[in-house]
Each structure stands twice: as C-alpha cells, then as structure tokens.
Amino acid sequence: MHILIPVYFNAPLGGLHENVISSSRFMVSKKHRVTVVCKSGPFGDRLLAEGIGVIEADFSLPSFSSVFFAIKALHAEHPIDLVHAHPFASRQLGMMAAQVLGLPCVVTMHGKYVDALPDTIGQLDGVFTVSEGIRQYLIQEGGVAAPEKLHVIPNTPDVQLFKPARRSAKAGRKVTISLVTRLDHDKAFMLEIFYKAVAHAAERYSGRIHWQVVGQGTLQEELTQCVEQLRGDNSVSFTGWLEGEALRDAYQQSDAVIVPGRCALEAMSCGVPAIALGSKGYSGLVAPDTWQQAVYTNFGGVGDKADGYSAGAVERDLDTLMTSARNRRRLGLFGRRITQQLFNPNKAHLHLLGFYRLVVEAHKADPRAPVPRSEFLELRLRGLDVARQRPDLLVLGHRCERPETLSFAWYLFRDGEVVEKFMYRPEPQREISLPGPGRYEVRCFVQDEHKRRVSFIGAEVVLP
CATH class of the missing domain: 2.60.40.10 (Immunoglobulins)
Known part of the structure; x- marks a missing residue:
C-alpha cells in the first residue's frame, strides 16, 4: 500500500509532527510506502532519515498546482492507494488530489476546530479524532451530520524512547516542575495558568521549587520576563526546544510536568506525574479521580479556556504534588499505567492500518469517478x-x-x-x-x- 500524507503546520516541530512520524514509521516497518507532503526543514529531514518519502510544499494557494503535478507524477510511478490528510491547507490539497486521481481520502482532526468538515464529510471516507471529546465536539457543536464516519485513534508516545529512569531522592533537593510546550500565541491560555502556578509557588513554597521551561516560540521573551517577576526565591531555567533523547531526559529529570496533549503522554510514559493543560482547557492533575476526563479531552485539547477554568484549580493541584515525593511517585506510576492500557502505539497503529485496508477495499468495490482537474480553481x-x-x-x-x-x-x-x-x-x-x-x-x-x-x-x- 502507498499512503500519501499532506501535513501543514506553522511551528517547525511539535505534537502533530510526532504523530505523523510515529504512524509513518510503523507503516514503513510493515513494508508499506509512505510519502509526506510538507514544508522543507527539520521535519522533512527527519522523515527522509526514516525512509519516508517527501514532497516539499509551502502550502500557499498558488503552489497547489505545482504540488499536485508532483503528486500526479509520483502516482504514475508508484500508485497511491490512499490519501490521509491533516487539517486546513493540507486537507484542502489532499482532498483535491484524491478527487482528481480517484482515490479514497481520510482526515485526522487533532483539536477543537471544524475546518469545513460539515461541508466536506460527504467526500471523505473517514475522519479520525485523537480523543472522544473531540469527536463529541464535532458532532454536537461542529455540525457534522455523519457521526458514523468519525473514529477515535489516539496519539501515542514512543514507548521505546519515553520510559522511566531510576532517580534517587536526595534530601533538600528542589522539586523540579517542567512546563513543556510551544511558546506561541495559540498557547496563551496555558501560559496564563502557568503564571498562576508560579505565583502560588513563590508564596507557599519559597525556595523549594525549580521551574524548567522546555520550549520556544514567539512569546518566549514575554514568558521569561513574567516568570522572573513572579518566581520569588524559586529558581528557573530555560532549555529551548528539545526533542528525542534530550526531551526524554528533561521529562525523566522532572518531579512533575505541566503539559498539553502528546507531551502529557510522553511524560506519563516516563512515570512522571502530569498536570494536563492544553490550549483549549485545563484538565488538571492526572489522578485516580480525574484521569478519564483528561483522556476524554486529549489532556486539555477540548475546553472553553478561561470560561471553563475553575478558579484556584492549578494551585490546588500544585499543593497535591508538593505533599510528598511518595505521592508524586504514586501519581507517576498511575499515569504510566494509563498510557500502557489506553495509548499503546502498536495497537493504535494496527487499528489505523486496518482502517486503511478497509477504506481501500471499500473504494475498490465502489469507486467514485475522478473529478476533472478543471473543477478546482486552485489547480x-x-x-x-x-x-x-x-x-x-x-x-x-x-x-x-x-x-x-x-x-x-x-x-x-x-x-x-x-x-x-x-x-x-x-x-x-x-x-x-x-x-x-x-x-x-x-x-x-x-x-x-x-x-x-x-x-x-x-x-x-x-x-x-
């Protein structure tokens, strides 16, 4: 099978990229061909290093025609069986290519947005969401009239990389709590809640906490200034963007983390307790009484931002974390069990591959006629x-x-x-x-x- 994956993004690396790399790597390991349409840069370089094909595209609308002809040439040499697109410009391009070439097309929705899905669902062979909460949002608020086409396939951590490390407790050592996220405007709600935690810790746990900020972005300077003003006698360090083993080490060296989506899964896979805080909502400390809500919302990917936030929530969760090292270890082990039970990458990728096969088989049995390229003004x-x-x-x-x-x-x-x-x-x-x-x-x-x-x-x- 040959799978074409158009994926548009703003940030050079992040959870979306890891999702695509992880599933593509699995497909290649099962002897399938994968070609990703993406911007040039470190993401494309990583794909090539994994044996995954790349077509470079900047996803500007005037470039759609030249990218389409590159896809068409690839299809002539190595026939494409399925298009698996991701949201926005990549979804537009992917759907056009699929319709002109007469191919089935599926889309993954990673967050709380609609992206024209109510108008395009009839032209798609399936839609994947990364959590049940996102699926319900699309049905109840997004106006998607074909809920039978919406299927949950979660993001999963790389369990070969993200796993616990032995770490001996030392008396008097500060508690390291890491914020791991991009520092851009779409994460503004996250940063607002993080500032509340920093201010609370300065007052209640003076000199006992070390804040570690893992990430970079357009709000980096603003965040640095705010944390310096709020941290009191607690210390802070800024690592910049990390990935691979360096990111794993940052998780393993943390006593707890404040993280969104996929980062929560990676930290929990390392046995580190997580406060789930996403760009759309606050799910809070992942614990025995809250974990199902965190899973449902994709660890903060669904919510109403400040309108859905309960005043004092992050302060209470921080107090729970600071109760004792033993309590943090217990929460870390519980989080790891969640990832093992619900976010097993092999199971998720096999589910995805099985769905690909069903869609391709159904399309062969009842193919849709190709749409003339002239029907698309963009092309x-x-x-x-x-x-x-x-x-x-x-x-x-x-x-x-x-x-x-x-x-x-x-x-x-x-x-x-x-x-x-x-x-x-x-x-x-x-x-x-x-x-x-x-x-x-x-x-x-x-x-x-x-x-x-x-x-x-x-x-x-x-x-x-």
Whole structure:
C-alpha cells in the first residue's frame, strides 16, 4: 500500500509532527510506502532519515498546482492507494488530489476546530479524532451530520524512547516542575495558568521549587520576563526546544510536568506525574479521580479556556504534588499505567492500518469517478509573480490556465485597514502604488466562469 500524507503546520516541530512520524514509521516497518507532503526543514529531514518519502510544499494557494503535478507524477510511478490528510491547507490539497486521481481520502482532526468538515464529510471516507471529546465536539457543536464516519485513534508516545529512569531522592533537593510546550500565541491560555502556578509557588513554597521551561516560540521573551517577576526565591531555567533523547531526559529529570496533549503522554510514559493543560482547557492533575476526563479531552485539547477554568484549580493541584515525593511517585506510576492500557502505539497503529485496508477495499468495490482537474480553481493557478519596480510600486501578475475565463480583484491593506480596492476585471496583472509609509498586504481574489472564488495573500511589504 502507498499512503500519501499532506501535513501543514506553522511551528517547525511539535505534537502533530510526532504523530505523523510515529504512524509513518510503523507503516514503513510493515513494508508499506509512505510519502509526506510538507514544508522543507527539520521535519522533512527527519522523515527522509526514516525512509519516508517527501514532497516539499509551502502550502500557499498558488503552489497547489505545482504540488499536485508532483503528486500526479509520483502516482504514475508508484500508485497511491490512499490519501490521509491533516487539517486546513493540507486537507484542502489532499482532498483535491484524491478527487482528481480517484482515490479514497481520510482526515485526522487533532483539536477543537471544524475546518469545513460539515461541508466536506460527504467526500471523505473517514475522519479520525485523537480523543472522544473531540469527536463529541464535532458532532454536537461542529455540525457534522455523519457521526458514523468519525473514529477515535489516539496519539501515542514512543514507548521505546519515553520510559522511566531510576532517580534517587536526595534530601533538600528542589522539586523540579517542567512546563513543556510551544511558546506561541495559540498557547496563551496555558501560559496564563502557568503564571498562576508560579505565583502560588513563590508564596507557599519559597525556595523549594525549580521551574524548567522546555520550549520556544514567539512569546518566549514575554514568558521569561513574567516568570522572573513572579518566581520569588524559586529558581528557573530555560532549555529551548528539545526533542528525542534530550526531551526524554528533561521529562525523566522532572518531579512533575505541566503539559498539553502528546507531551502529557510522553511524560506519563516516563512515570512522571502530569498536570494536563492544553490550549483549549485545563484538565488538571492526572489522578485516580480525574484521569478519564483528561483522556476524554486529549489532556486539555477540548475546553472553553478561561470560561471553563475553575478558579484556584492549578494551585490546588500544585499543593497535591508538593505533599510528598511518595505521592508524586504514586501519581507517576498511575499515569504510566494509563498510557500502557489506553495509548499503546502498536495497537493504535494496527487499528489505523486496518482502517486503511478497509477504506481501500471499500473504494475498490465502489469507486467514485475522478473529478476533472478543471473543477478546482486552485489547480488552475500556476503562481503569482511579484515585482517591486520602485519602493512604492508593486507589479503583480498571475500565471494561470485559461486566464481569459477568469476575473481578478485586489485589496490593498495598510496596517490592517483597507486603503484601496480593485474590483473584478479580466486582467491578471495589476500595478499597485503604496500611498506612504506602512506595513502593506495585498490580498488577491480570483473568480472563474462558474462564479467559484478563491483568495490568498499575494504580497506583504513594508514601506519605511
């Protein structure tokens, strides 16, 4: 079997990447071929090192056509059996490729978002969610009218890497608590709760805690300043982004962690107690009376952020952790049993492979007719050329198929406000003057003869 996996992401590495690498590695070990469509960078390098094929793509809409032709050429040489897409731009590209090539397509939903699923579920052969809570969200709030197509296949930790290490307790040693996450704006809720924990510890456990921050991102400087102001006599260290053995070592050296999603599973697999805190909600300390809720929400991936947070929750959970080293060991062992019972990677990957086989067999028995490529306006666009003939003059031009049947519009934004509009005309080129200093963005709109429309950011420039 040959599986094509388009995956779009912003951060260079993270839980999404580990999910794709883990399942792809398993498929390759079972003698299947896997090709991943992704941005160039460390993720693609890791895939190649694992024997996994890579097609590089930046997932900008004008690039869809060239990436599609690369997929089509691959399909001609090594026929693709199934497309397994991930959300947003990768889902768009994956579904187009599947429909034009006449292939079955499945999608994984990793969090609390809909991503056009109510409108596209009829064109998909299955949808995977990483927790039951996300599945229920899609049905009850997301408006997905085909719940029978939604299946739970959880993220799983690499149990060969993430496992307990012997660690002797030393009298007087500080308790190390690690925050492990990207430090970006989508994690803002997590950081707000983390600050509450740091402030509480400064008042109640002065000099007894060492905070370890594992991660990096656009909010790194802000987090550093806030923690320095709030930590009191407790110490703090910043490791930056870690992966592989270095990340495992960080877990193993921790007495407890504050973590989202997959990171919670990795830490628990190491026998480290976890406070589950995700970008969408606070599940709290994973313990005998809370673990089912944590599993249901994918360890904070489902929730209402601050609206669903119970005041004082993180402080109470921190107090529980600080009760004794014995209590922390007990919680760590309990968390490890959860991962062993519910998040066994071999079982999850076998489930996924079995589903692939069913979908491919069903599609062969009742194939859908391929959709002509011309039905997708995105695949008629071949690129946008942008030239800056002088500092205040942009020249933009579309390269596209049958431009005479298309109309083009342009919006010019300065510092987020629309300052000029060029409405639909059959002109694929446009000169745009920049009226004074500012940060500019040009959004392009394209409409075909059937009134189908697409839009995308065509240029971003700063005029001093």
